[in-house]
Amino acid sequence: MKSTLVALVENKPGVLNRVVSLFRRRAFNMDSLTVGRTHRPDVSRMTIIMDTEHPGDAKKIIMHLYKLIDVIEVQNLTDQARINRDLALIKIRTTDAISRNNITEFTYRYGARIVDIGPDVTIVEITGEPDHVESFIRELEPMGIIEMARTGLVSMGRGVRSMKKADHESKRHTAALLSLQSNGNSNNGSTGG
Amino acid sequence: MKLSGAEIIWECLIREGVDVVFGYPGGAILPTYDALNKYTDRIHHVLVRHEQGATHMADGYARASGRVGVAIATSGPGATNMVTGLATAMMDSTPMVCITGQVPLNAIGTDAFQETDVTGCTLPVTKHNYLVTDIHELAYTIREAFHIARTGRPGPVLVDIPKDVQNQVIDFIYPEGPIELPGYQPPKEAHEADLVAALELIKAAQKPIILAGHGVTMSGAEKELRDFAEITQTPIALTILGKGAIDEKHPLVIGMMGMHGEAAANQAIQEADLLIALGMRFDDRVTGNTKSYSPNSRKIHVEIDPSEINKNIQVDVGINGDLATVLRQLNPRLKSLEHKAWFRQIMDWKEDTNMRDIVQNSLPDGKLWAPHVIADIWKFTGGEAVTSTDVGQHQMWEAQYYPHARPRTLLTSGGLGTMGFGFPAAIGAKFAMPEEEVWAIVGDGGFQMTLCELATAKQENININIAIINNAYLGMVRQWQQMFYNERYIATPMVNPDFVLLAEAYGIPARRITTREEIEGAVEWARSINGPALLEFVVEQHDIVYPMVPAGADLHDMIRRPTDLVSQDWDNPNAV
Incomplete structure (x- = not known):
């Protein structure tokens, strides 16, 4: 299935490389990627369409994206009106x-x-x-x-809910943390020698 | 105050509390080295013999002390030599800052002499990295690098600094004030709902077990862990990097888990009805087959890195927070519990383990077995030394036969499994903790990967002891060949140098030990030498690390040491 993620990232050199490299080394598939400016000069916005095999994959990649220092916020718009x-x-x-x-x-x-x-x-x-x-x-x-x-896809969620962290107010990854608890059932641990 | 970029680097390191750096000069970092002349009263520079050694020393320094270790190298080959050390630190979450010189800004991208895309090369093996293109950002960048390295889930950070940025001169004002990183806010406390869910599982459990990992020490949660375990009377299994999280002689500790873990610990994990994973990440060497891993248990996972929760093992309650903080939230709300039947069961399993223990049971056979060497080093150092290891059989025997009582006393490459780590890490550890007795316990294979640092040890006259467990084999690979490749020993027998002569060539006193009776005298002799000393233990070649969970097998599917210990049946390793 396809998942739609939107990431707000710091507008710094090498950020795109960090995001793409993450998908490559964690063996996730990117279907399309668009990057552009936002209303804030120091923040760029990425729309990432990814192929996910397991229901938990999008959550996993969101957690990994958050580990990148330059990634400010990630939203999963897959199941949202957008x-x-x-x-x-x-x-x-x-x-x-x-x-x-x-x-x-x-x-x-x-x-x-x-x-x-x-x-x-x-x-x-x-x-x-x-x-x-x-x-x-x-x-x-x-x-x-x-x-x-x-161009590839750009996405925006409907309604008043915006990506807050663009305004640097809430710094905890609340949305991501809330979704941490629920489902995702891929026990795909590697067992190489 | 007018300062050059090079001087700014040292000024910033001093403000971060750095007193020793491990490095190797070269063209692109020379301005920084030249500026070091001004700062030698405050920063000691250790000249290594290979940049990989510098990274492992910085890593050992960090692991032993909890402070950020610093390594310096030049551009190109200097920086690429650091990649193994960075990856090692990344996998084990060690706080480290590496500073590398880069070719001048206008030469970047021209394939200049000694140019490498260092930020590109190190991107997957650093927590974060920087290329400083503007001297005005230099001080702030170094501050940010230290902040990122030591906070949250710690890790290595690299700062690549072009030569002309080092040479430029500006008015230097140290950037005070908070560090602003909108995308980086390590979590602290747990959510109330998660705490409640965890407390309910803990209360209901009949057969709980704590899995304690590196995060306990990283977070400084040793006391909180002990309190938690004692109040709830929950047995503790340790990951290899969790060793030292609690005194291993504590009655609640079962032992190390995983591929070469204590059989009783693995059995308990498989039988448990509740896993409480604290600061560990369910590595495949710990879980074996994830499909059959602890099949009947509910699972609580407290972990500072949210990407680790539900990565390898699905859990019922994932708590994303700082372990010490979370345990401080949990502990006051715990009720005293007892798990007597569960403990009786674990004790039965332990009985069986003790029966098979080579150190406790073997009769004097005139042979020198590696486990004896480790157990005796433990005995004659009073179990109080800081030990570092390489990777392989001796590492597992260290983990099995050198129980550690205090945190930060076992330095070992757990995640990456880096041969050559042990010896330089010991040097770094001694610089960090000069009062500690430091032993590098290394294999003959791994030691030869970084033995050039013997010259560093001699130049610094660093007071460490090196114990080479020499079986003239790449022992762990040989063990796999024996067990899984029908004894086809390809590329594992080693023709080694005379390690005693070799050490003496470096001006380092050394002794060779071939019988168990000599161990005590040799250990005492090494301890009496003020400076590096080397002991070569010539051990039995065909020993095997037991128990063993074959890669990818079920955790309870262990190959055990035969009970007939003295005349082991080498042809049939599966004989029980």
Whole structure:
């Protein structure tokens, strides 16, 4: 299954390396990772989509993330109401009027935008839930996709609950600690010689 | 006050209470060494012979004293030589700060002479690391490094400092005030709900057992542990790094647990109805097969590092906090308990263990057995020495036959299993605790990995004793080959140097011991020498560490020492 984690980290050199290296050495799979700024210049925000084999895996990786000194707060949004956004830029071959008409129609139907039109190609931009982006791409595929770039997912929980520690007020990992007690049943201790 | 980066480093170390550093100079750290000339009245520098030795010395210093150990090296090979020592300290949570020189800022990334990506190399084996690119951040960074190294779950921190940052001069103002690390707030107290849940389990248990680990000593919770165990009359099993958490002669202590643990301790863990794990992490050498581990018990885990809770073993109550603090919360709320039937059962198991004990039962056979050597060193040092070990058979025999009464008296690489650790760690320990008697108990294999530090020991005339348990084999590997690889002894027999001559070449007095009768005299002789002394014990080659839980086997599935002790049946190690 896929888990969605959001991490607030200090905006310092090498932080991305620390997070990625942690996933690698603890043998967890990262599906996608986006990093960007927040409203605070000293805090960056990561959205991490990970493949988890066992129900307890997300909790484990959250605990390990907290061990990184530069990680301020981690939220598990997997089972929470949240907004997900993925952005794709897609370059399509449009050499005739029919294909240009088609692309205009698809774009309109999916709420996408044409951002560049040349004599032979058109670039469209689509933003939305990943499923929405996926089905748009499937529609375009028969027309011949020349190039595509996707940003990966960014997520934000709905409602008033925010990531508090961005304001440096609560420093104990309350959310994580509360979830420590419950389930997760993977007894996968290694037993090598 | 105008100071160079190099001087700032020393000023900061002095403010952290550092009085000795272990290091090795080189091009990229030379400005710092040059500045040391100004500070030799306050900081003693120990010139090692290999940077790995510096890290193990700093590690031994930290383990013996609880203070942060400091090692210094140059860029490139100097820094990469530290990786083993950092990993050792990381696995055993030792507070350590390593300072490395780096090529100048404008040369970083150009494959300059002696350039290595040191923060990259050491990222997985440090608690945290830094590359200081601005001299104005240098003092604060060093302060932060010490803070991170010694607080929470301690660990090694590395600070990489480019040569030009060391050379730059600024107005130095020491950064006072609190350290601000929004992502780093080690936990202290337990939550009330967790305490209540733990108390209920403790009250209901008929067959409880405490598993005490390194965290007891790290947290300074020795008294709290003893109080807890005595009030609830709960037996205690120790991890190897938990040795010293409580006097091992205390009637509640069963012994060490795990692969080569006391059989009674492992049996008790498997039979228990409640495990109370205090400052330990359910390492695979402690649990054996996790699927069959202590199958009928509820489990309480008190641990400062939340990532350890439910990592290897699922527990019923996980308490994330500082052990001493948590026990101080728990102890006043405990009711006196008794577990008489449970103790009778444990005593029965112990009886069987005693029957198989080679030291208690073997008849004089004219042979020198390694367990005898360890037991006699224990006896003739009054059990009061600080001992350090390498890794392998002698390490397990040390753990079995040298009961420790006080914390911080056994220094051993438990997590990483680093051969070559013991001897340099002993040097570091002696610097930290000059009043203590320090013994490095090492194997012939491990000793040869760091024996270059004999020169360091001589140069410093450090008063430690080295006991080499020489069976001319990589003994533990040989044991596995004997038991699990049909006695195919590949790459384990060793042609060794004459250790006595070798020590003498370094100017260190040494003796060879081949019979048990000579041990007492030799130990007394070594203790009488003011400076390093070396004893080589030529022991029986084909001894085996019993009991043994084969890797990945069930914890109760132990191979026991045959009861026929004198004429052991070497062809059939499984004979009982």
